[in-house]
Structures are given as C-alpha cells and as structure tokens.
Amino acid sequence: MRLLGPSEIRELAERLDVAPTKKLGQNFVIDANTVRKIVKSAGVQPGETVVEVGPGLGSLTLGLLEAGASVVAVEIDARLAAALPSTVEAFAPGSALTVIHQDALIIEVLPGDPTRLVANLPYNVSVPVLLHFMEHFASIRSGVVMVQAEVGHRLAATPGSKIYGSPSVKAAWYGSWRIAGTVSRQVFWPVPNVDSVLVSFERHSEPGDEVLRRRTFELVDAAFGQRRKMLRQALSDIFGSSAAASQALEGAGLAPTRRGEELVLDDFVALARVV
C-alpha cells in the first residue's frame, strides 16, 4: 500500500483535469507523514468504520485504509467522488471504501454506523459540517479533524478568552474538544494562506433532548450575536423584554448583568430549561 506524495497528487490532478477551487476549500495534503500523523492521533483501529468528509484526491483516505479501517467518504465534487475508487484500487487494492457523492452539510444517512470522524475539512464550512455530523450521526464517538487554526482554537476555547463563542458552546454540547497538533502550510497543494491545526474530540452524553438543544442553541446565538451586551439586553428579543429576560436569567441562577462570553454550556442549558 502506498500513500500520495507531491508527484502523485500532481499527476492525479492533471489526469483528472482538477484545478483546486477556493470555493470548495480544496487544499490537498501532499505529505504522507502528515497523513500518518493524523491517522495516529485519531487512534484509528483496524476493522472500524471511519467517515471522512471531503476525501479530495484521496491522501487521507489511503492513510485511513492503511490503518485497516473501512472508510465511508463524503465528497461534494463530482469528479473527485467519481475518481476516488480507482485511485484507491491502484494504491490500496481490495480496501473497504464507500464513496458518497453528496454535500456533507445536508447528508442524513451514512452506511456502516461509523464510529470515528477523521477529515481534513473544507475550511469555509468546517464548523457547520462538524455540528451537522455530531447532530445526525450518534454512532460517531470520537475523531480528529484538520481545520483552520482560528476555528480549531475557537472549538476548544473556554469562557474568558476572546475567541470563545457560539461554536465553542455548541461543540461542547456534544463532546470535549482539544487542540491535538499544528500542521505546516507547506504540506498542502495549493499552499493555503491560513494556518491549520488538528482538533480531536470525544463525544459525551448530551445534556438534554432535541427540544432543549434547539432552545439552548437559540440562546447561544442571541447571546453571542451581541456579545458585548449584558444578557438581559442581548436576550430581550427572545424573552419579549429585558425585564422578562432578567427574570428568566435569575430563575436560572444567573445575574442579568453578565455577558454571554462568561457563560459555560451548563449556564445556557440552565437558562434554556426555564424558558
């Protein structure tokens, strides 16, 4: 079994007439060591089913297959989705690969109940893709994703930091997230103009049901939509007035003068329970 290096990527792209697009966040990994680092940090086990979002030309897919996983790959680009099986057949014959040509933002069914998500995510949609997968695919227990550094730090942020925001709280609904490493820009073709990090997550049990989740996320969006404002003001539309917002906040044991950026997920959940 072989992984893809710079010359294989160049050759494949030429043969498929692929010019990477910014719109689809197409920066392909050209370095086998980086692929192995991602697969190792994800703890991929032989025989398990891993879902990969955006396999592209197959760099990471081959690394996952090399580790003995079955891979379900979701790719929006028709040419890349169509070409992946033959690339895998050439580099890793007989591997267990299922390619789904679909938008990862709207996919609702995945075969094989994947237990892990491992992906070099398209940067412009990485947070919505992650939240969509956590919401819809409960079989996913853990994973490692490569994202833009700023986004990765946001996902793993805790209250009190400037970057703590709605993605941090929403991600915490599903699991715990941490930065698992940094990745050089030079491992991509084309070289992106942002830095990348690896983020790992472990799912934990959710604090409540779907109704509570929706209510919590609505409060989170409102609180961070006006993050400099006190919560009694930021949430006044949701509760009808700032007096009603103050009452609800006090009912949840929160001072109405606090700001969203100071609250942990449990505070938002407590508030959602009194709505």
Ligand code: SAM
């Ligand atoms: N995994 C490959 C690698 O590491 O070389 C490619 C990663 S590239 C950063 C992102 C990939 O996601 C591209 O192949 C792109 O076509 C695909 N993509 C972009 N938006 C997508 C979406 N909404 N659903 C599924 N795939 C998407």
